[in-house]
Amino acid sequence: MATTQQETNSGSDAHEALSRSRAMVDPALRSAVDRLPTRMQTIVGFHLGWWDEHGNPIRADRGKTVRPAMVLLSAAAVGGDPAAAVPAAVAVELVHNFSLLHDDVMDGDVTRRHRPTAWTMFGSGPAILAGDALLSLATDVLAASGHPEATSAVRVLNTAVLSLINGQSQDLAFEDRRDVEVTECQRMARDKTGALLGCACALGALFGGARNGQVARLRSFGERLGLAFQHVDDLLGIWGDPALTGKPVFSDLRTRKKTLPVVSALNSGSPAGQRLAALYFSDQPLSGSDLARAAELVSVAGGRLWSQKQADELLTRALGDLRAAEPVARPAEELSALAHLLTHRDH
Known part of the structure; x- marks a missing residue:
């Protein structure tokens, strides 16, 4: 499908916003990480792609x-x-990186962004502790900001962390x-x-x-x-x-993860869904041909199309929320461009 000029402009807006944000945030992020103990700094910096394991x-x-x-x-909006x-x-x-460090350990993922995951280089225990350090540091950064809304912000952040942990617990x-x-x-x-x-x-607001x-x-x-993004991420998995x-093909199927398109297919009541269940719940490891077959069955059972439609519908509703906030025009355009970027990756 040909790319329209509007889509090109939207993508340009999104990447410009990301680049501008990185320039503003990176120095403060590095300054925060510098406050960690040396061992934690090494692991976190490796995970963030700042340096190698040495x-x-x-x-x-x-x-x-x-x-x-x-x-x-959101602040600008x-x-x-x-x-x-x-x-x-x-x-x-x-x-976010606290959650990634922990997720990689729990899921047994050995690569992230085309590099070894932190736990494979430093051990699972140190990687978990590095994640714990980031979580503590995040709260301290907010509390020390001196902003009038700092106390409220800490509570908002902690509520989100509890939800995140609950979601990961359910996933496991x-x-x-x-x-x-x-x-x-x-x-x-x-x-x-x-x-x-x-x-x-x-928090931005x-x-x-x-x-x-x-x-x-x-x-x-x-x-x-975020939910739309997860649908797309599961499709990419x-x-x-x-x-x-940065992950092997069929990576989520290889570990038999209950992702959104997979669960939709398993609950479809279709012959393809039943065959998928027989594959997914067998005691034998899934070979290369099994993985390809499982992917095909997810698609035939409707899981792939369902997740794509869900992502599109959620994006539409999200953009409705954005408009209802009566935002400033330019940052609203960039938030919209980011939303499209997150939900229209190649899948």
Whole structure:
């Protein structure tokens, strides 16, 4: 399908916003990490792509840093100064990476962004402790910001962290169950991914001096976008190009994860869904041909199309929340561009 000029402009807006956010947030993020004990600094800096396992500087993929950008844009969208929201952006990025360090250990993932995961280089215990250190540091960054809304912001962040942990707990529990319902999986994803994106927008609004109702609208925008993002991420976990995702093809199927398209397919009541269940719940490891067959069955059972439609519908509702917040035009355009970028990756 040909790319329209509007889509090209939207993508350009999104990347410009991400680049501007990184320039504003990176110095403060590095300053925060510098406060960690030396061993924790080494692990965190390796995970963030700043240096190798010996502490030698490298140039590595550091991710898009979407969440900090959403904090700064949300502050601007309510008429505030994005620079005042930098501590909130740093806190959200620290929490996000706390979750990634822990997730990699729990999921047994050996690569992230085309590099070894931290636990494979330093051990699972040290990687978990590094994640714990980031979580503590995030709260301290907010509390020490001196912003009038700092106390409220800490509570907003901690509420999101509890949701995130609950979502991850449910995700792990699903591994031992055959009867996961679609609504359960959606709640899990909303907690695991939507809560922190919603928190990012809410914190930006708070630090930007939002009017009554704007915080709630922007939080809802982020939460819906987060769930849409998870649908897309789950699709990429099956059909994504390893060159883009940094993970092996069929990575989520290989570990028999109960992702959104998989759970939809398993609950479809279709012959393809039944054959998928027979494969997924067998005691034998899934070979290369089994993985390809499982991916095909997810698609035939409707899971792939369902997740794509859900992502599109959630994006539409998220953008409705954004408009209802009556935002400043330019940052609203950039938030919309970011939303499209997150939900229209190659899948």
